[in-house]
Amino acid sequence: MSVGQTIDKPHEMRPTAMAKAFRNQQESGGFDEIPFAERFSMLVDDEWDSRRVNKRIRPLKAARFSAPEANVAGIRYDGDRGLDKSQILELSNCCWVKAKRSIVITGASGAGKTWIACALGVAACSSFYSVRYARLPEMIDELVAERDEEWLTAKKKHIKCDVLIIDDWLLEAARAKGAREILEIVESRQRQRSSILCSQFALSAWHPKFGEGAIADAVIDR
Secondary structure: OOHHHHHHHHHHHOOHHHHHHHHHHHHHOOOOOOOHHHHHHHHHHHHHHHHHHHHHHHHHHHHOOOOOOOOHHHOOOOHHHOOOHHHHHHHOOOHHHHOOOOEEEEOOOOOOHHHHHHHHHHHHHHOOOOEEEEEHHHHHHHHOOOOOHHHHHHHHHHHHOOEEEEEOOOOOOOOHHHHHHHHHHHHHHOOOOEEEEEEOOOHHHOHHHHOOOHHHHHHHHO
């Protein structure tokens, strides 16, 4: 088998990083003195590293973060923000995702809630968890639409991801259909997957946003 065939066949089998590394070895020279096992180990390492990088990139793209550049290292801890650095660093380890716990971030508009949520979401992606970012008003508009296959696919994406970030939580009062869809999402994820809710309102102000009925009781209970 020729060198060209040796390079082409891995491309067809999709370990392209290994093929590139082998080509570099052939073109660079100086590798003939290295034992075969060591050279092969180097090729495998290149393929492994490439796939790990791609495995991180895919969930980052799929999450559709509003602030994809957010990262835990970039969070500011100014005195007036009331943030506990040790707590943020602990959350960045994603133990809360493994434990299927959720996070509520509250504060005034412009306080940086979205950035913090996206930073924790990016950390979850880096730990190979699936994440989905959505603004609640847009999510409700999507879920109260006609129930076709596209609607079902969208709903499954909100339910099945490891971490669901819902921004602008209850920015406006939820109408009947929207409130029911929120309940279904929350119910389906309860104790199964993690969520991050970003709201301008404290938990005590959520109940009236659902209309004071049984749905409000059910959502807040969960």
